Amino acid sequence: MALKMTRNPMPSQDPKERAHNFKEVALGYTKEMAIDEANRCLNCKTRPCVKGCPVNISIPEFISECKSGNFEGAYDIIRKTSSLPAVCGRVCPQESQCEKHCTLGIKGESVGIGRLERYVADHHESSAVEMPKANGHKVAIVGSGPSGLTCAGDLAKAGFKVTVFEALNTAGGVLVYGIPEFRLPKTIVQKEIDSLKALGVDVQTDVIIGRTLTIEELFESGYEAVYIASGAGLPNFMNIPGEGLNGVFSANEFLTRSNLMKAYLPDSETPISKDGVVVVVGGGNVAMDAARTALRLGADEVHVVYRRSLDELPARKEEVEHAMEEGIKFDLLTNPVEIIGYLNPDDPRDPKNGSVKAIKCIRMELGEPDEKGRRRPVAIKGSEFELPCKTVIMSIGTSPNPLIKNTTPGLEVNNHGGIVVDDGGKTSRECVYAGGDAVTGAATVISAMGAGKVAAKSIIEKFK
Numbered sequence: 001m002a003l004k005m006t007r008n009p010m011p012s013q014d015p016k017e018r019a020h021n022f023k024e025v026a027l028g029y030t031k032e033m034a035i036d037e038a039n040r041c042l043n044c045k046t047r048p049c050v051k052g053c054p055v056n057i058s059i060p061e062f063i064s065e066c067k068s069g070n071f072e073g074a075y076d077i078i079r080k081t082s083s084l085p086a087v088c089g090r091v092c093p094q095e096s097q098c099e100k101h102c103t104l105g106i107k108g109e110s111v112g113i114g115r116l117e118r119y120v121a122d123h124h125e126s127s128a129v130e131m132p133k134a135n136g137h138k139v140a141i142v143g144s145g146p147s148g149l150t151c152a153g154d155l156a157k158a159g160f161k162v163t164v165f166e167a168l169n170t171a172g173g174v175l176v177y178g179i180p181e182f183r184l185p186k187t188i189v190q191k192e193i194d195s196l197k198a199l200g201v202d203v204q205t206d207v208i209i210g211r212t213l214t215i216e217e218l219f220e221s222g223y224e225a226v227y228i229a230s231g232a233g234l235p236n237f238m239n240i241p242g243e244g245l246n247g248v249f250s251a252n253e254f255l256t257r258s259n260l261m262k263a264y265l266p267d268s269e270t271p272i273s274k275d276g277v278v279v280v281v282g283g284g285n286v287a288m289d290a291a292r293t294a295l296r297l298g299a300d301e302v303h304v305v306y307r308r309s310l311d312e313l314p315a316r317k318e319e320v321e322h323a324m325e326e327g328i329k330f331d332l333l334t335n336p337v338e339i340i341g342y343l344n345p346d347d348p349r350d351p352k353n354g355s356v357k358a359i360k361c362i363r364m365e366l367g368e369p370d371e372k373g374r375r376r377p378v379a380i381k382g383s384e385f386e387l388p389c390k391t392v393i394m395s396i397g398t399s400p401n402p403l404i405k406n407t408t409p410g411l412e413v414n415n416h417g418g419i420v421v422d423d424g425g426k427t428s429r430e431c432v433y434a435g436g437d438a439v440t441g442a443a444t445v446i447s448a449m450g451a452g453k454v455a456a457k458s459i460i461e462k463f464k
Contacts (some may be wrong), residue, residue: 089118145173210407242339
């Protein structure tokens with residue numbers, strides 16, 4: 001039988017329907033589709049796909065189990081190195097990692113590794129978990145995002161007593177407050193957290209380390225090591241006129257209001273604009289999430305303003321395609337220079353005063369490559385124009401909070417607020433480790449998970 005060079009397409013909701021609901025867009029493979037996709041795998045001896053996986057999942061081995069329909073066996077293989085398979089199967093950029101190195105991708109489409117991982121995780125039947133033998137050591141994890149949860153899982157499997165502290169009232173970090181329901185259902189995140197709890201991991205919410213408890217108090221109460229995975233929750237802004245107007249949000253705030261404060265529910269009281277024209281500034285996955293969320297909340301029209309061309313958009317290709325299918329408008333080679341506010345000089349009490357009226361932008365063209373190899377956007381003189389809108393969402397990245405050094409004396413941070421660590425995740429403080437976005441700034445879920453595994457390995461080696 002001839003080798004199938006194209007992958008099985010992912011069944012999805014109709015764009016016209018999904019643009020008005022928060023149900024998951026991608027519907028997942030059927031059993032038959034999963035087996036058919038698995039049979040495309042060449043089972044290469046050199047295992048190039050594994051080299052592209054930050055958590056080193058045994059990809060050919062789990063896919064081999066899928067070929068025979070042994071999905072429970074496939075799940076067991078994935079769980080040996082990944083604590084969040086159902087999450088990774090949905091939101092990891094496989095196209096730039098494991099699938100990028102797939103041999104089939106040289107002449108055709110790579111195997112849908114992420115889609116298979118999702119199917120395996122979604123169809124896993126929960127069963128009794130054998131508790132690891134306790135080794136007598138206690139570790140505290142600060143933050144319940146992908147990095148913290150991964151570190152917790154690896155430590156728990158090694159017999160450590162692990163407690164995860166989360167500042168918000170819901171565990172999951174960026175997985176619950178940052179990624180919308182239509183891309184990552186919260187029930188999926190909770191299922192993964194429950195799997196960790198079954199291993200003995202204790203998760204405590206509403207605890208702000210540095211305020212509710214300090215690192216010193218954690219050590220005094222018996223914890224022998226601390227892993228800081230507090231993420232990068234400080235939004236970046238452009239520092240252009242008008243960013244302080246009513247109706248200007250960071251993507252972080254906008255998505256948190258929708259995801260955690262349920263802005264999409266009719267009785268939600270969180271203040272968020274739900275109509276009019278919405279402009280999202282930025283081109284990453286978070287920008288796509290914000291734009292598609294705004295549309296679902298009831299925006300009349302949503303624009304994504306990005307200063308480079310479509311080829312340079314950093315968001316996943318799949319997310320961009322979904323956004324376009326749903327009717328999101330892309331204003332490319334365009335850069336904001338000012339946000340214009342509403343002003344009624346005849347009535348200073350007019351409630352619209354101080355609110356967003358429009359965003360002023362300038363057209364761009366691509367010049368010479370910058371230090372990263374991307375062509376630098378250059379403003380076209382005299383090309384300014386105004387785009388009337390009611391809401392502006394800034395999605396140009398986030399940074400670690402530099403004030404973390406004030407809560408933990410002796411903790412070294414860099415100029416961007418990131419915690420300084422060595423190759424093993426060790427910080428300048430004895431027995432304090434860090435990883436994920438708190439070190440690197442905003443990055444991918446899977447890279448944060450990789451950092452969690454590195455730190456867990458260092459902690460395990462220290463307490464052998």
